[in-house]
Amino acid sequence: KQEVTQIPAALSVPEGENLVLNCSFTDSAIYNLQWFRQDPGKGLTSLLLIQSSQREQTSGRLNASLDKSSGRSTLYIAASQPGDSATYLCAPAGGGNKLTFGTGTQLKVEL
Amino acid sequence: DAGVTQSPTHLIKTRGQQVTLRCSPKSGHDTVSWYQQALGQGPQFIFQYYEEEERQRGNFPDRFSGHQFPNYSSELNVNALLLGDSALYLCASSLGGYGGGTDTQYFGPGTRLTVL
Numbered sequence: 001k002q003e004v005t006q007i008p009a010a011l012s013v014p015e016g017e018n019l020v021l022n023c024s025f026t027d028s029a030i031y032n033l034q035w036f037r038q039d040p041g042k043g044l045t046s047l048l049l050i051q052s053s054q055r056e057q058t059s060g061r062l063n064a065s066l067d068k069s070s071g072r073s074t075l076y077i078a079a080s081q082p083g084d085s086a087t088y089l090c091a092p093a094g095g096g097n098k099l100t101f102g103t104g105t106q107l108k109v110e111l
Numbered sequence: 112d113a114g115v116t117q118s119p120t121h122l123i124k125t126r127g128q129q130v131t132l133r134c135s136p137k138s139g140h141d142t143v144s145w146y147q148q149a150l151g152q153g154p155q156f157i158f159q160y161y162e163e164e165e166r167q168r169g170n171f172p173d174r175f176s177g178h179q180f181p182n183y184s185s186e187l188n189v190n191a192l193l194l195g196d197s198a199l200y201l202c203a204s205s206l207g208g209y210g211g212g213t214d215t216q217y218f219g220p221g222t223r224l225t226v227l
Contacts, residue, residue: 004153034216043115043201044154044218089153096167097205098144099216101153 002027002094004102012108013080021075021105023090028068030092034099035064035075037086044089048075080109113138115204115219123225124192132187132222136204143185144216145177146201154201160185189224197226 003026013019023033032051036044050057050066050073057064063076073090087106091099116135124130136143142161146154156169160179179185183204189196200223203216 036218041199041223043117043220044203046215046217049215091153093216096159097142097207097214097216098156098159098167098169099146099154099203100156101146103151103153 002030002092002100004090004092004100006088006090006102006105008105009103010106010108012110015080015082015109015111017080017109018076018078019080019107021077021088021090021107023073023075023102025071025073025090025092025100027092027094028071030068030094031097033064033066033073033090033092035062035073036089036091038089038104039086047088077107080107082109082111084109115202115217117200117202117219117222119222120220121223121225123227125227126192126194128192128226129188129190130192130224132189132200132202132224133184134187134202134204134219135184136202137217140204140206140217141183142205142207143179143183144203144205145185145187146203146218147171148199148201148221150198157187192226194226197224199223 035047048064061078087104089104144159145157148154159167199221202219205214205216
């Protein structure tokens, strides 16, 4: 059974800081891994998808890495902004693209 | 291009009642997955529909059932509601069905179900 852990659970940083969110998972037999953001009471917005054969994926100020063998992924956010405040969720995909989620990292970027 | 849509937005029911939630996938997508998100938790996989059949199921009781229509839209039904069923129910769509494991999943805004 896949289990996902995200560290830290909460993070507060000043605007402009670069930051790293960590995700670990127990079953390395994954097809891909997605990072999402979720604003309070809202649905999930897909940020990045990394295929199991890839090591990195970039979109704007976001960079995600994947080390499948060690069961780890990181999301790097450059030059953080108040609009980045949200909960960030990682979700490795097993067979049939079934996603398993951690409880997320709640990020607050302060002015 | 419309993304994933869900209805209703909010719903209040009492214990023992039945509820139906609806989802329309992103244009061109043929696979719909349902997730339950309790407050403060990550979403949990309920089941997945492809070609009008349930292809995968998570650890949820038979009170949770679903359906997929020929136009790929889907319904989630929950019978005999319990207080613990109160949650945000999320629908995700993707392309490729059971064999497809490489496609981005897009989520709808969710339906907030409150059971009193």
